[in-house]
């Protein structure tokens with residue numbers, strides 16, 4: 001139990017290149033919001049890109065810079081978040097290796113995304129060691145920074161779950177220092193006879209009957225004995241709680257609250273469906289894309305009434321338009337009072353208003369890519385420092401401290 005409130009979050013995104021509105025509403029917008037409340041670590045999961053696209057090395061770096069430019073243009077702020085690239089913090093790979101020693105094959109084969117993705121990306125050969133280990137790499141990304149939360153969409157919850165299971169397994173295997181029992185005996189002795197007796201009674205009542213009061217009184221007792229060393233306090237706490245030390249912290253998912261962003265054709269917006277609007281879409285292209293969207297097929301002629309629920313344009317209105325406009329669409333569509341072009345142009349406005357400032361900042365950042373590079377370099381250095389603290393504990397726990405060399 002830590003006395004300091006842990007308000008760190010960690011999340012990553014695979015480098016897919018320029019982002020679209022689905023990425024923005026599904027993740028990035030939430031990341032930006034979280035910056036004000038949390039200590040945020042955000043990174044480009046470029047090694048994860050190679051688990052599926054290992055045969056496409058020419059794309060990774062370009063996609064990374066395009067995506068990071070979008071992040072900054074949309075409002076990720078390096079002053080409040082640590083923004084970095086996974087492959088430039090080698091500790092991710094080291095922890096991945098060590099966790100792979102203890103990751104049961106059956107857990108990995110059971111992860112729902114594993115078989116799904118193999119099925120979905122049929123044209124790729126994903127029968128690889130690296131792809132099976134995808135969740136182990138993701139667990140390392142997370143556990144290195146000991147966050148309380150991982151902001152993700154629904155599709156990633158299973159990965160955060162396995163992250164918790166791996167942390168628990170690691171702590172179970174390595175959280176007990178060698179000779180723990182003897183050291184606890186010694187710590188009890190240094191408490192003094194009467195305190196030790198009281199402490200044991202409180203522990204018994206907590207462990208056997210689950211009395212939380214007893215647990216709290218026992219903590220209190222430890223904290224009052226100021227002559228105890230920090231190491232002894234930790235041992236006594238572990239003895240009290242019946243656990244070892246937590247070397248890795250179990251994080252929770254922080255589900256991103258988002259409406260599903262539909263694409264231009266009514267399916268989910270996704271690069272692979274070719275139905276996207278870019279976060280920095282050119283204004284003329286935006287108008288073109290919206291104008292050519294399919295509508296309710298019942299509206300063959302201007303005078304035919306339609307049903308908004310059968311039209312992907314309505315999906316956009318639901319996200320972007322206020323109530324008054326929505327009512328205008330509903331009435332106009334069902335009575336043939338408005339034409340589809342009127343209806344479409346009305347939703348162009350709020351999309352334009354959302355992306356225009358992002359596009360402007362993006363253009364500025366395009367002109368100063370060296371500035372973007374410097375931000376990421378700094379982020380990598382800061383992330384590496386935190387990652388190294390964890391790795392020092394991890395190496396020691398698995399018996400690879402080598403303090404002599």
Ligand code: TRP
Nearest residue numbers: 010011012013014045048138141
């Ligand atoms: N697998 C995530 C995705 O496809 C990306 C990712 C990699 C990630 N490492 C992570 C997300 C760590 C959260 C935390 O979206």
Ligand code: SF4
Nearest residue numbers: 296311313333340343
């Ligand atoms: Fe779709 Fe609007 Fe045309 Fe109705 S009026 S079919 S909601 S585009």
